[in-house]
Amino acid sequence: MPSRSGKGVENKGQVLSAIISGVFLIASAAISGIFLIESNRIKEQSAATATAIARIGAPPSGQTPTPSAYIEITQPKNPGIVGRDAEIKGMISNAPKSAVVWIFTGQYLAGETRPRFWVQRGGPIIPLTDGTWTGNAYFADSDIGKDFEITAVVADPSITPYLQRYILSADKGTAIPFLDIPPFKAFSAMHTITVTRR
Numbered sequence: 001m002p003s004r005s006g007k008g009v010e011n012k013g014q015v016l017s018a019i020i021s022g023v024f025l026i027a028s029a030a031i032s033g034i035f036l037i038e039s040n041r042i043k044e045q046s047a048a049t050a051t052a053i054a055r056i057g058a059p060p061s062g063q064t065p066t067p068s069a070y071i072e073i074t075q076p077k078n079p080g081i082v083g084r085d086a087e088i089k090g091m092i093s094n095a096p097k098s099a100v101v102w103i104f105t106g107q108y109l110a111g112e113t114r115p116r117f118w119v120q121r122g123g124p125i126i127p128l129t130d131g132t133w134t135g136n137a138y139f140a141d142s143d144i145g146k147d148f149e150i151t152a153v154v155a156d157p158s159i160t161p162y163l164q165r166y167i168l169s170a171d172k173g174t175a176i177p178f179l180d181i182p183p184f185k186a187f188s189a190m191h192t193i194t195v196t197r198r
Contacts, residue, residue, distance in 0.1 A: 069095040069154045069188035076150075078193035085138055086195070088150060091131045095154050095188060100124035102163060103135045106149035106192075115149055119167055124160050143197040150195055153187040 075089035076082055088103055102123040106115030120137050127133040137150055 069093075069099065071095075071101065071152055071154045071189045071191050073150060073152050073191050073193050076193070076195055078195075080193065080195045081198045082137070082139055082148075082195045083198060084141065085136055086150075088135045088137050088152065090133055090152055090191070092127050092133065092154050092189070093131050095127075095131075096156075098157055099154050099188065100126055100157055100160065101133045101135065102153050102155050102159070103137055104151045104153070105137050105139070106151060107143075107146065117151070119163050121167060123163060124155070124157065139197040145197065147194060147196050149192050151190055151192040153190040155187050159187075 069092065071090060071092045073088060073090040076086065090101070092099065092101065100123070102125070103120040104117045105120060106117045108115050120135065122136050125133045125135045135152075139148065
């Protein structure tokens with residue numbers, strides 16, 4: 001005949017097991033809910049981006065990139081530290097005389113595997129005859145302590161109206177303030193560095 005103490009231990013073990021199982025089920029449900037919410041948020045952002053792109057038009061596709069074109073960001077350093085308004089300097093070579101430079105900033109958002117990109121105002125940047133160029137990138141005060149990518153691209157002037165329409169649309173509050181997929185296929189060359197907002 002089993003002792004009462006033995007049965008009590010057995011009952012406690014069953015209760016503990018039930019509690020652990022319950023906690024596991026609750027945690028699993030919570031995690032599933034979080035992923036569902038994040039997935040829906042990303043879908044909504046992508047849909048909003050598609051609407052914005054439809055509003056301002058598609059990027060030009062007739063450009064023939066120049067494979068030998070080269071661009072480099074020389075300031076800030078990589079990795080670097082930036083303030084609210086960062087001066088971006090660099091140089092290009094082997095690019096058509098009509099080529100211009102545009103600057104993007106990118107940031108990885110929670111739950112996403114690729115950065116979101118913002119077109120920086122001040123473009124297009126026209127390089128000097130020696131290939132050097134200077135532009136600016138803006139980082140909000142709420143971005144202090146966050147990491148960003150700065151991407152400079154060599155572009156054909158045909159992309160300019162598209163990017164300018166995007167900036168104007170964002171300024172008017174009629175488009176989300178980032179590009180889901182920048183039209184990098186329209187660019188001849190690009191260079192990316194990583195910076196931290198101080």
